[in-house]
Amino acid sequence: MSVLTRVPRRRRRGALTPYLFLAPGLLLFAAFRLYPLLDGLRLSFTNARLGRTQYAWVGLANYERLLEDTRFHASLWNTAFYTVASTLPVLAIPLALAIALNRGVALRTWLRSAFFFPFTLSVVTVGLTWLWLLDPVVGPFNYYLRSLGFPVRSWLADPSTAMWTIILTTVWWVAGYYLVIYLAGLQDIPRELYEAAAIDGATGWRSFWAITLPLLRPVLLFVFVTHIIGSFQIFGQVFILTQGGPGDATRTAVQHLYETAFQNFFHFGSASAMAWVLFAVIVGFSLLQFRVLRGHTEY
Amino acid sequence: MVVLAGLWLAPALWVVVTSLKPTPDIIRTPPEWIPWPATLEHYHEVLLSSSRTARIGRAFLNSAIVSVGAAVIVVFTSAMAAYPLARMRFPGRDLIFALLVGSLMIPGAVVLVPQYVLTQRLGWLSTYQGLIVPEAALTFAFGVFLLRQFFLTMPGELEDAARIDGANAWDIFLRIVLPLSQPVLGALAIFSFRSAWNDFLWPLIAVNRPEMFPLPVALAMLRGAYSSESYGPIMAGAALSALPLLLVFLVANRRIVEGVRLGGVKG
Numbered sequence: 001m002s003v004l005t006r007v008p009r010r011r012r013r014g015a016l017t018p019y020l021f022l023a024p025g026l027l028l029f030a031a032f033r034l035y036p037l038l039d040g041l042r043l044s045f046t047n048a049r050l051g052r053t054q055y056a057w058v059g060l061a062n063y064e065r066l067l068e069d070t071r072f073h074a075s076l077w078n079t080a081f082y083t084v085a086s087t088l089p090v091l092a093i094p095l096a097l098a099i100a101l102n103r104g105v106a107l108r109t110w111l112r113s114a115f116f117f118p119f120t121l122s123v124v125t126v127g128l129t130w131l132w133l134l135d136p137v138v139g140p141f142n143y144y145l146r147s148l149g150f151p152v153r154s155w156l157a158d159p160s161t162a163m164w165t166i167i168l169t170t171v172w173w174v175a176g177y178y179l180v181i182y183l184a185g186l187q188d189i190p191r192e193l194y195e196a197a198a199i200d201g202a203t204g205w206r207s208f209w210a211i212t213l214p215l216l217r218p219v220l221l222f223v224f225v226t227h228i229i230g231s232f233q234i235f236g237q238v239f240i241l242t243q244g245g246p247g248d249a250t251r252t253a254v255q256h257l258y259e260t261a262f263q264n265f266f267h268f269g270s271a272s273a274m275a276w277v278l279f280a281v282i283v284g285f286s287l288l289q290f291r292v293l294r295g296h297t298e299y
Numbered sequence: 300m301v302v303l304a305g306l307w308l309a310p311a312l313w314v315v316v317t318s319l320k321p322t323p324d325i326i327r328t329p330p331e332w333i334p335w336p337a338t339l340e341h342y343h344e345v346l347l348s349s350s351r352t353a354r355i356g357r358a359f360l361n362s363a364i365v366s367v368g369a370a371v372i373v374v375f376t377s378a379m380a381a382y383p384l385a386r387m388r389f390p391g392r393d394l395i396f397a398l399l400v401g402s403l404m405i406p407g408a409v410v411l412v413p414q415y416v417l418t419q420r421l422g423w424l425s426t427y428q429g430l431i432v433p434e435a436a437l438t439f440a441f442g443v444f445l446l447r448q449f450f451l452t453m454p455g456e457l458e459d460a461a462r463i464d465g466a467n468a469w470d471i472f473l474r475i476v477l478p479l480s481q482p483v484l485g486a487l488a489i490f491s492f493r494s495a496w497n498d499f500l501w502p503l504i505a506v507n508r509p510e511m512f513p514l515p516v517a518l519a520m521l522r523g524a525y526s527s528e529s530y531g532p533i534m535a536g537a538a539l540s541a542l543p544l545l546l547v548f549l550v551a552n553r554r555i556v557e558g559v560r561l562g563g564v565k566g
Contacts, residue, residue, distance in 0.1 A: 014467075014468065017468045018387045019389070021472070022380045022383060022384075024380075025376035025377060025380035026380065028372070028432070028436045029402070029436060029440065032437075033405065033436050033437070033440070035413075035417070036410040037405060037410055037413070039413040040410060040413040048416075097303075101300070105300050107301065109552070115304060115307055117311060117545070117548070118307070118310075120544040122515045122518075124515040124516075124519050125515075125518065125540055128522060128537050129310050130310065132314070133313060138325075140313060143330055177559065180556050181560070184560035229404060233407065233408045239519070253408075254408040257411065258500070258504070261411070261412050268412050272412050275409040278406065278408065278409060282404070282406055
């Protein structure tokens with residue numbers, strides 16, 4: 001902060017300068033982020049459709065219809081299930097990997113790169129890769145499971161495993177990204193703390209609970225929030241792997257929104273109402289998280 | 300650990316192996332991990348095939364134009380915006396910064412429909428600018444956040460010296476701040492290139508002419524164009540789409556890690 005206060009602000013001539021620097025970016029931001037956000041709210045109270053230039057104000061009709069739209073309810077429920085069920089693996093697996101790598105294993109950079117690599121792929125590439133691996137008849141996944149004596153099935157066609165399979169592919173995709181974040185966080189923890197703990201006889205799990213986890217809390221919070229916001233918007237994996245099937249077992253909120261607006265009904269008003277419901281859920285959830293977690297971040 | 304890392308890479312390796320096998324060998328069990336005899340027929344097919352849906356070559360070019368365009372815009376607008384936010388005092392500064400950071404919470408899916416309406420009204424559907432500008436707007440706030448973190452840590456002496464020599468803010472920005480920030484600007488460029496290269500949902504709706512499809516959309520269409528047994532061409536397309544970022548990643552590994560670190564941890 002001292003850097004900021006040192007800048008002299010006596011001359012009138014330079015008063016516009018900061019705004020000129022900000023102008024191009026803020027213009028971009030206002031036109032393509034802020035305006036669409038508010039315009040979406042407006043559209044959600046209309047009967048706008050794709051390709052129709054005139055539309056009317058319909059009040060809360062779109063929101064009322066959502067109350068009766070059972071497929072929307074199912075998609076919200078699936079999104080919530082995915083979000084909750086994927087959180088533990090997405091938080092814990094990269095953390096375990098990061099702690100193992102942080103012990104100073106040989107080839108650390110190479111191993112980190114190996115885990116990070118899937119994150120450089122697009123969701124479509126990830127989806128197609130797993131579609132082929134999981135092919136129920138000729139895919140290698142089932143072949144190796146069978147030869148190890150495990151039961152096999154059509155993982156993506158079975159309603160009881162489809163969502164878990166999508167979670168598996170997501171973990172494979174994003175784990176390396178969170179691993180890198182965790183590693184950076186772990187490296188900021190002073191070694192002396194572990195040495196002191198070791199002298200007191202605390203090693204392994206005890207030092208993990210007493211040192212690593214508390215000091216990593218800001219990083220964990222970041223990973224948690226990032227993952228939750230991303231999870232509420234899951235679309236690509238589902239679009240490629242299951243199209244929401246079998247039945248509606250993996251239909252998600254964004255997929256339902258996409259189909260309502262651009263595939264089946266071209267109903268922009270209704271889709272905008274869904275978007276705002278989803279937005280409200282995310283905002284509510286974020287506020288709740290900060291309230292719950294804020295109380296615990298001071299030690 | 301090494302075994303686990305190997306397992307982690309196995310799916311990606313399997314894609315490459317599959318793409319190099321002649322069609323009859325692909326579905327043979329047990330799985331063969333050495334593609335011998337190898338063939339490039341699938342690459343030839345997806346790159347040069349005349350079928351409209353299966354033209355990955357053009358999609359590759361589209362993706363390159365869009366991703367480079369978005370990265371250039373993001374780096375310049377974010378750097379220009381982050382500089383006064385980090386190094387100047389003016390009314391509204393904290394409010395603007397809070398607005399930008401808060402917007403990181405806005406899910407992209409929420410603005411999907413109105414952004415489509417806007418893009419349509421501008422006549423930008425199925426155009427490069429219709430992909431580049433929204434992509435850049437999406438990453439801009441993150442870029443400001445990342446660069447501001449970095450600008451805050453720069454020592455003020457060089458700026459002070461330049462100011463005494465009569466340099467104005469623009470000179471200082473161009474001649475001192477930008478050159479000193481090359482690593483973090485590089486990290487941001489890679490980050491925004493990656494997010495534009497891999498984005499799927501926006502191009503899926505904003506482009507309806509096949510010759511304008513970027514790679515992820517073209518790949519998704521490729522899947523529909525072949526029967527499910529034809530994994531060869533699909534996997535060749537998947538491998539090709541991964542190539543540019545793999546190269547960037549191999550060359551700039553440390554820079555990417557540093558960027559992730561700055562964006563994630565220092566926040």
